[in-house]
Amino acid sequence: MTQYSIQNTKDSKLKTEEMVLNMGPQHPSTHGVLRLELQIDGEIIIDVVPHIGYLHRCFEKHCEAMTYPQIIPYTDRMDYLASMYNEFGYALAMERLMKIEVPERVEYIRVIMGELQRIASHLVALGTYGADIGAFTPFLFCFRDRERILHLFEITCGARLLYNYIWIGGLSHDLHPDFIRLTKEFIKDFRPNVKELNELLSYNRIFIERTANVGILPIETAINYGVTGPNLRASGLKWDLRRDDPYSAYHKFDYEIPVGSGEKGKTGDCWDRYYVRVLEMEESLKIIEQAIDTIPDGDVSSAIPKRVKPPEGQIYTRVENPRGELGYFIISDGSLNPARVKVRAPSFVTMQVFPELCKGFMVADVVAILGSVDIVLGEIDR
């Protein structure tokens, strides 16, 4: 247990001076352009003030000038590691607003793409986390596997990162003829790689020393702050929107929801947050396997509306993005452009709880904690 009592350092008779350390916006492990103002006493963190907004690209203002289908490429650019899921959420919100029934094949393909995207996103999270802790090799192992998924996306829609694939009411393309075969091959090759990652990093003694009992997020704090996704599950709440607020075809598949158990330290520490993601990749593989075995035939573009003009009204729809609850709040005034699109970004909410996690730990732990909550600045700043 290495959390220092901040009060102790303040009360100590030895006169010490606090220092302000500016971490970022250009720093190797702030995962983008985040600026953290660390107040430190020696190496112990007294307080952290995050400053965001360096990547603000006016998504919400742009949306008000766009027609509804034109917004989809913009959603890609928010959480650029999980673009597929951003489109998924937006399309779902629009379909609910316009009451469109989408064909079953579309639902299945969306689920497959969404879960592949979840694995790809988690691989980046796990790999960069290893790099943050100082192990560089797992980072490249993860990127090697992610490359296969990006290839699958590329043959499907021609893009590797920003897809514009999931449209309102359908998809831009049907699956590539090789897709099913390549996905099966990927799943077969990927399972041993997860085992390898576990041996190399997850159960590495130094890694456990660095992450267990560090940055503990108690469950009450997590709910009060609105933290969602793997970070919430690592704190021990079995809460997954795929199960608790079902959407698309997720109710048809059989999968577990991994939660943090405090196996190496306290529940909700960095190691738990890391390991929940490892376990989730396996569950995503299960969903993909079931989905590609039972995928129905059909036309993927039959339900795409010619003109997207939703009725006047408002809707809040949320999906389980790899980082947590991704919500779209859309107000329509009955015209071709939305009156308001607000995105509830999971990382934005997670970032708020970050100062709470850091207090009393050391500068090196800030990096470990920041990596474990897995933020994407593109989504925080939008």
Next chain:
Amino acid sequence: MMYDWLYNLTGNEILAMFIVSLLPLFVFILPFALFAVLMERKVSAHMQDRLGPMRTGYHGILQTVADIFKLLQKEDLVPTATDKTLFNFAPLLVFIGSYAAFAAIPFSGFFIGSKIDLGLIFIVGVTGLVVAGILMAGWASNNKYSLLGAMRAAAQIISYEIPTLMIILMIVMLTGTLSLYDLSELQTAYFWNWLILGGPAVGLQKILLIPFMIMGCLIIYTSTLAEVNRTPFDIPEAESELVSGYHTEYSGMKFAMFFLAEYANMFAVSAIVAVLFFGGYQSPFGYLGNTLGWTWLVPIEQFFWFTSKGLFFVFVQMWLRWTLPRFRVDQLMAFCWKYLIPFSFVILLLVGLIALM
């Protein structure tokens, strides 16, 4: 000996000394640094399922040469708010510290830069200069990251010198010499005379010594790893936390000097481990030169064995770097003070008892 030979050849003491002292730099350290950087890149690449540099020359062997040219051409940036004198002097000091250590390293029985009797103490002492250089660099940079890195480095290097010295002391106690040449000569003939296998002792004493020697070897290897700031002990330049620690503000050739010093240091500590426990320049199976009667071959063979042993330990350092995550600063200190130092004291005591037998 090289010096005597050159003295006879030129008839000039100063010239002979000059050549002898420059030889390791030009014949060994610079080419070694070039090779080691490439080796690091290739080793890491193949450990990570990729190829590494491939374009410059056959399989990228000219990559580091190209890098050197790039570094030479770079503008020598000195930030305004630095302490100029210290800032410029720090990389030199670091480099001098690690370069001077090579003076006492026995590359072969024929060539030792300086055959001083206090070789071991000299190396440990002169590498201590590196700490001063690092602290200077961190302070003079006027950058908080550099300062944090330098403070960490100072604390780390000084702490880890204690177990290193304890193990050196153990060897000195056992062998009764501080000269690296005598140490190597002591472990002559076959590999069972190496100190890791109890040295030239015989009978029960040898068998009793073996476990302690292996432990001692592990301790000294770990602590020298920490002294040269390699993963898992690379917290002074922890890339993901402190950008790159004490040399954040350096660029161009000054950065290259830190870099060169790091690689030179890697070999220096590997050489110490090789000399202390693995017979120094001695061949494990006797010499081909002696068998064939070609005595001129022996020094070359010795040089080969010495560099191979050194390179092997450098390789292990790289292997560890690309496998292990990094410790946190307090864990690192705890590891030294709570485990390495007590263990090294116990080993020192027990080996002393065995040596008395």
Next chain:
Amino acid sequence: MKTAEEIFNQLKEKFGSSIIELKTDKPVEPFIVVHPLEIDKICLFLRDDKELLFDSLMNLSGVDDANGTKVKDDKGLETINGGTLSVYYHLESTKLRHKLTLKTSADREKPEVVTVTESWKGADWHEREAYDMYGIIFLNHPDLRRILMPYDWEYGFPLRKDYKNPEFYQGMKVPY
């Protein structure tokens, strides 16, 4: 599980005139309109009541209703006078699995809403964002600064419908 209607009746009983109306005519979600200066008490009640337990704030978003009178100046640029700015609250209970939407509106000229950070700490940044984008003042907020825009942005609130770009920002021409 409670429907919006049941919750509305319960709230109406407790808070009386602070609860203005239940809107169900607009698709797709019904929402309850409440008074902006009472929202903190209502939210505390919603969070702590045994039958409601709204322990999580999913989303908080500021909205420009653009329902005032539009005035064009001589350059042809529009400004809106009068009307309201609104804040939407999307609440959820992780224990009882029900959801609720609240809406509160404040005058465009004096947009003041009481903060709900006391109930949910997660509201902090959401409210800062609403302030940043719409200029809605959250009373009693612990740290009401700009969040996404630069701290020294003095040229208004960008998501208001009548927002105009400044010509220069720190000496740089804006549409450069």
